Amino acid sequence: MNIGILGSGIVAKTIAGRLDGLGHAVKLGTRDVKATLGRNEPDMAGGPPLRTWLESHPRVTLATQAEAAAHGELVINALSGVGALPGLASVARELAGKILVDISNPLDFSKGMPPSLTVANTDSLGEQIQRELPDTKVVKTLNTVNAFLMVDPRQLAGGDHTMIVCGNDAAAKAAVTRLLTDFGWKDVIDLGDLTNARGTEMYVVLWARLFGGLGTPMFNVKIVR
Amino acid sequence: MNIGILGSGIVAKTIAGRLDGLGHAVKLGTRDVKATLGRNEPDMAGGPPLRTWLESHPRVTLATQAEAAAHGELVINALSGVGALPGLASVARELAGKILVDISNPLDFSKGMPPSLTVANTDSLGEQIQRELPDTKVVKTLNTVNAFLMVDPRQLAGGDHTMIVCGNDAAAKAAVTRLLTDFGWKDVIDLGDLTNARGTEMYVVLWARLFGGLGTPMFNVKIVR
Numbered sequence: 001m002n003i004g005i006l007g008s009g010i011v012a013k014t015i016a017g018r019l020d021g022l023g024h025a026v027k028l029g030t031r032d033v034k035a036t037l038g039r040n041e042p043d044m045a046g047g048p049p050l051r052t053w054l055e056s057h058p059r060v061t062l063a064t065q066a067e068a069a070a071h072g073e074l075v076i077n078a079l080s081g082v083g084a085l086p087g088l089a090s091v092a093r094e095l096a097g098k099i100l101v102d103i104s105n106p107l108d109f110s111k112g113m114p115p116s117l118t119v120a121n122t123d124s125l126g127e128q129i130q131r132e133l134p135d136t137k138v139v140k141t142l143n144t145v146n147a148f149l150m151v152d153p154r155q156l157a158g159g160d161h162t163m164i165v166c167g168n169d170a171a172a173k174a175a176v177t178r179l180l181t182d183f184g185w186k187d188v189i190d191l192g193d194l195t196n197a198r199g200t201e202m203y204v205v206l207w208a209r210l211f212g213g214l215g216t217p218m219f220n221v222k223i224v225r
Numbered sequence: 226m227n228i229g230i231l232g233s234g235i236v237a238k239t240i241a242g243r244l245d246g247l248g249h250a251v252k253l254g255t256r257d258v259k260a261t262l263g264r265n266e267p268d269m270a271g272g273p274p275l276r277t278w279l280e281s282h283p284r285v286t287l288a289t290q291a292e293a294a295a296h297g298e299l300v301i302n303a304l305s306g307v308g309a310l311p312g313l314a315s316v317a318r319e320l321a322g323k324i325l326v327d328i329s330n331p332l333d334f335s336k337g338m339p340p341s342l343t344v345a346n347t348d349s350l351g352e353q354i355q356r357e358l359p360d361t362k363v364v365k366t367l368n369t370v371n372a373f374l375m376v377d378p379r380q381l382a383g384g385d386h387t388m389i390v391c392g393n394d395a396a397a398k399a400a401v402t403r404l405l406t407d408f409g410w411k412d413v414i415d416l417g418d419l420t421n422a423r424g425t426e427m428y429v430v431l432w433a434r435l436f437g438g439l440g441t442p443m444f445n446v447k448i449v450r
Contacts, residue, residue: 111347116423121341121430161449191438198341199431205346206424210448213416219450224386225439 004029004072006065006087008036008050010043011103011147012078016060017053018151022182026060029068031087036062069094074101074175081106081118081125089132096135099172101179102126102197103142103150105204114208117201126197130168137172140197141165141180144207146217153220154184161220162187166196189223229254229297231290231312233261233275235268236328236372237303241285242278243376247407251285254293256312261287294319299326299400306331306343306350314357321360324397326404327351327422328367328375330429339433342426351422355393362397365422366390366405369432371442378445379409386445387412391421414448 001024005012008030016026028050030036037051047053054062069075069091075098079087084104088095106118106125119125126140141163142150153159163185167173177188191199203221211217226249230237233255241251253275255261262276272278279287294300294316300323304312309329313320331343331350344350351365366388367375378384388410392398402413416424428446436442 116346120346120427122336157449161447189435189438191434196434196438199434202345202427203431206428209416209421209424210414213414213421214448214450216450219448221446222386222449223435223439223444224382224447225441225444 001025002071002073003027004068004070004075005078006068006075006091007078007080008062009078009080010045010047011150012076013043013047013050013053014147015076015078015151017057018183020057020060025071027068027071028060028062029065029091030062031065033062033064066091066094069098072098074099074179076101077104077129079104081108084125085128085132088129092133092136095133099137099139099169099175100129100133101142101176102129102138102140105143105201107204107208114205114212117205120202121198124195124197124201126166126194126201130194137167137169138194139165139167139169139172139176140194140200141176144200144203145220149218149220151183153186156218156220157222159184159186161222162189164189164191164196164200166191166194166200168193187222226250227296227298228252229293229295229300230303231293231300231316232303232305233287234303234305235270235272236375237301238268238272238275238278239372240301240303240328240376242282243408245282245285250296252293252296253285253287254290254316255287256290258287258289291316291319294323297323299324299404301326302329302354304329306333309350310353310357313354317358317361320358324362324364324394324400325354325358326367326401327354327363327365330368330426332429332433339430339437342430345427346423349420349422349426351391351419351426355419362392362394363419364390364392364394364397364401365419365425366401369425369428370445374443374445376408378411381443381445382447384409384411386447387414389414389416389421389425391416391419391425393418412447
């Protein structure tokens with residue numbers, strides 16, 4: 001499948017590598033291609049800068065956000081929480097009619113660590129994005145784990161933990177769930193419409209505190225029932 | 226141990242029954258003893274009204290909130306979210322120097338179901354309670370599961386799931402953790418100070434939506450790490 005990924009950070013790169021390995025045609029979209037290729041520092045996990053990474057993933061291409069959005073039959077929002085709405089609004093035309101997998105969280109680091117959220121409780125970033133893109137099928141998922149677990153949940157307890165999806169379009173959710181299954185997710189709960197993004201985004205406040213308490217981001221919840 | 230429980234609803238009753246069974250001396254506190262004893266309708270789970278329940282638990286006594294707070298070496302806040310702050314403020318003197326186990330959630334049903342929260346993100350009900358009761362050691366826990374699992378986690382998957390505690394006083398958390406162990410909790414995570422109540426209370430928005438999606442309140446998260 002042709003898949004566009006909006007973002008050029010560690011999350012975008014991690015997902016791109018996995019999708020490429022699964023045989024998809026992946027195009028990463030960044031605001032300024034030249035500036036992104038000019039970065040030489042390692043990423044937050046000590047991985048190579050994107051330019052070097054791209055050399056070892058020759059089938060993955062880097063382009064503008066509009067080009068990546070136009071390329072994808074399915075597009076993944078791997079922008080930061082604060083960057084998501086303006087970034088997505090700028091490619092609304094290219095995203096019309098398509099599935100947008102929203103993995104972002106409305107994290108607010110302005111008040112220090114651990115983060116709070118820029119929107120919560122009676123609204124969510126997922127819903128804000130859906131309102132900004134009324135012709136796009138927004139599916140919220142993967143925002144509850146770190147990038148490495150997103151694409152390879154079997155790294156933790158053989159994959160015996162839970163991923164939640166929500167969104168307003170059943171067919172879009174089914175397509176995204178197939179992708180999750182390809183990643184290795186075995187327990188996927190479809191919670192219903194996109195208002196449920198309030199729940200999964202608010203959980204991330206607990207996630208951030210568990211990250212601090214456990215000292216590792218390699219954890220997830222299993223919904224035991 | 227002498228334990229006071231503030232509240233007379235199904236949660237208060239369920240915890241009282243379990244603590245009584247474990248050999249503790251339990252006093253329930255309600256605003257209006259006569260009115261509470263006058264209720265004849267079954268509780269939300271179809272259980273007997275409190276008057277009938279008390280007849281089958283002769284060691285558990287019903288008293289005013291002040292009497293229950295005065296009775297307890299340890300006191301449990303089983304008031305509703307909206308009732309918690311005024312109820313606790315009225316017994317601040319009786320609670321001074323004691324451990325208060327806060328199991329309440331700031332649920333706001335005024336905007337319909339599923340509920341939102343009256344406080345979230347940059348504050349929490351647990352912290353509001355601690356500010357209201359500066360001389361009391363507030364420990365937040367148990368607010369992430371329903372009453373039946375609170376006191377008997379082995380009802381679900383043999384108890385293979387997680388409970389979180391947080392609070393500003395280490396000795397108080399240790400005492401409450403011993404109580405949790407007596408209830409059957411095997412995986413208890415101490416997340417740190419009471420600001421972590423933001424995380425566990427915000428998770429309850431996801432809990433309410435999982436309750437809707439799963440069709441049962443008999444579930445919990447296991448923090449897989």
